[in-house]
Amino acid sequence: MAIPVDPTLIREIKRHGAFDVSACFHCGNCSAVCPLSDAQGNFPRRMIRLGQIGDRKRLLDAPDAWLCYYCGECSDTCPREAGPGEYMAALRRYAIAQAEPTGLARLMYRSTGALAILTLLFAIVLGAFLVSIKAPAEARAWLFDLVPYETVHSVGIGVGVLATLAMVTGALSVLRRFLAGSGRPAGAAVISALRRTIAEIATMKRHRDESAAKAGPWHANAAWSHLAIMYGFGGLLLATILDFVFLVLLPLHLTTFWPARIIGTLSGAVMMVGVGAAIRRRITRTERSVEQSLAADWWLLAFLFILGATGFWVEVAVTLRATGPVQDIVLLIHAAMAMELVLLAAFTKLAHVVYRPIALFAYYLRSQNTA
């Protein structure tokens, strides 16, 4: 069956950050140096070609883009400076934009102005919503005067449930896409692939190996700052859940020094170190993968940074029992942005939390099937 060529696809992908990819003349140098290139040696050139000829289905059904950690070897080696690494990053953005039906993600990737306005708009709506709910008078205590504690919690639960539902359905659809046409896998194979996926995510071993090839201090290493952010973020999530369990389900009034809070404080610190290192890398542009930062890349880092900073502010305020309008507003910002980040997860770079593990799983499963 002949494949119809569609010239519009590559134009769309280019707008997501692959500005130079048309210069590719398929020499295959990228495939020769790519640590992911297999025996067929088509990684990442296959993805570029499928984009160029406009084969939307095969492009989006492939987990390839999500296996790439953007070590930048391909882009450094490309004789035409077509940016294969940047293309893979653009492909990830394009995949996120294609997976959600509202078109919001597409808008935010392609226009920095739209990204700023939408973010602000969401924050205001959420903030206003939080402020509008007034708690009973006896519950109004020092810090939680403007936004009551219970409100944060109940809205937070709602946001959490919504996000979890979206993530699960999204994950299932992505998994179906990546495994399309590969037949029913054996149970042992599934378990083995699952084990390998978890090991890779927990240790980021391949990512660290790829980054280790580049000299420099630990904070200039993409894998380590990513690990810090990942564990910090995960720890904060765990702390929030524990806090919720202790406070709401088992109404034990735990102070700052109880386990949930300690986990939260430590995780927050780890995340901030990771975010700080990542921001530094993007400012100093020490390596290929941070040479080109889109507004969408800054967006996530800025969110995490503000969340961390406001979080610590609130923590200190709670410990010192400080009150006043400044504390109120900081808390409001913290709560609104945390919810916004979770709500917009599917529309932003944060969606990789779903894509990457599933892509790894699909890749490991398929490599077992063919082995």
Add this chain to the structure above:
Amino acid sequence: MTEASPTSAPVPSGDPIRVGVYVCHCGGNISDIIDTKAVAAELAAHPNVAVSNDYMFMCSDPGQALIIDDIKANHINRVVVAACSPTLHELTFRKALQRAGLNPYLFEHVNIREQASWVHKGDHEGATRKAVRLVAAGVEKVVRQDELFPIKVGVEPHVVVVGGGVAGMSAAAALAGRGLGVTLVEKASALGGRVADLDRVYPTEESGADLVQNLTRQVQCHPKVAVRLGSEVVGLDGHVGKFTVTVRATAAAAQDPDHVVRAGAVVIATGFDHYRPAQGEHGFGQSPAVVTLPDFQSALRQCPASQSGLAYQGKPVRSIAFIHCVGSRQIDGVHPPQPDGKVNDYCSRTCCAATLHTIRQVQARFPDVNVYDLHKDIRTYGRGHEAIYEEASRAGALFLRFPDEEPPTFAASKDAKCAGVVTTRDILTWGEELEIPVDLVVLATGMVPRDIASLIDLRKLPVGTDRFLQEVHPKLRPVEMGVAGILLAGACQGPMDINEACTAAQTAAVKAAILLANPTIELDPFVAVVDPQRCDGCEKCLAECEYKGALTMADAVEAGATVRRAVVNPAMCVGCGACAAVCPPRAINVAGWTLDQFDAMVDAIVAEDVGALAHTECRPSARHIEFAMAGGGN
């Protein structure tokens, strides 16, 4: 008139033949394998050899001094040097002979390096035996050698340039600039040729019309250049230094006289034709949406700058497929043969850059048009061409590579979305078949030789298997033809772009200027010589001679009776030896390479003992062939 001059003369009779043999070590290149002392010693036994030595470097000044001293002091009158290839140092030693007062042709250069030491490294003994036999053959040849003298030909300081395109005009301007008279003959009614049709030319972005105008002004304003428009060459007689070129106006009435030009050299710059695709080739001739690159270029030129969208013949064009190698790099069994039964298997070289340059023009003016480029390879070989390829790619042209044996096909489409669909197998997509919706297909047609059969027939000009005119050697003599004094400029020789055609033209101009720089030209004396006493007028040689005017039959009076005898025009003979090979009474020979010499060389090679070879006396006077050269022209 050309002066009469003998090409060969007798060696003064009475002097015994004394040969000097010099075996060179070549600094070990020869002597590490071959026992050079043994070779010299064995050759000393030859009855004609008076001196036989070996030396470290014969080509060095002291090496040459050995020869000169022996000629002067030891009355050596023949020299054999056994050394490297004659292409390297034959001339060196001939000049040494000349400095010593000996005729430089009484010399034989034997190659015992490339033909013995270098090729028999594992067999010292065998290499030495072989060297002895080769040198012995050289001695046997040189003892039968006559004194030879270069052929001197008078020169007409004028050049006829055939073809008034950029190559012809470049050549004409360069020749006139060197003080030579030029007659520029152009078939069309205006100068300029193919380049005049081009809007912009790569890689300089100049307009073709400007280029042509510039060159036209140079040739038309030059007092030394006579331009003859609407004319063609119908006669080309004579030889280097003195051609007679007949120019006829194409629209001439029967009573109009031809224009005759006398010229020392002729530059052919007749250019090329665009390949015309066969009916149905990629849909050509079946759909109005399939056009050739020159047609598309002229449509693009006529498309007004104000126009917002691209249109071809009134129909909007949103996507174009350019197909490379149409009429070039054809494969037997895949492409239909040309009228001569062969396919155009050569690469037209210019169409890659021309196509990409056209794509750049489309992209610059109509950025919304989707451009597809279907190629076998992209051959952007010239300076600056690769940049055009990269720009076209960067601007979004999609490049697809089709297999040699599966050219893309075009089918008209019924729906209004596009004019048709190009189907191709794409190597860059792992051999998958792709369908491209297009509004226009542009065929990058190559270059084919122009039909200049009448000009070729005038002098049996050499034509290559690609039907373009052929040079003597693509690297060593790139603009000279086998016929001395006829030079090539531009695409009549093979596909070239403007840059290359002008380079070739100026090279041809310099070559012609060197030829015609002096009042006479000296030609090598190795041409056919007839012994009228042996010639019986059978005319077998005439049938074999490929070079018109080199060999003719003339009446001679012999013992009161008029007989027919072969006569050689040494200026036109190239010394190929075809005549000598067929002459039953051995009356015709190539000077310096006579059949007697060959016989003696073969005998020497098969002889076991050099010392047993016979002594050769001074050549009998009856063998001394005097001949006077025929006058210039025919």
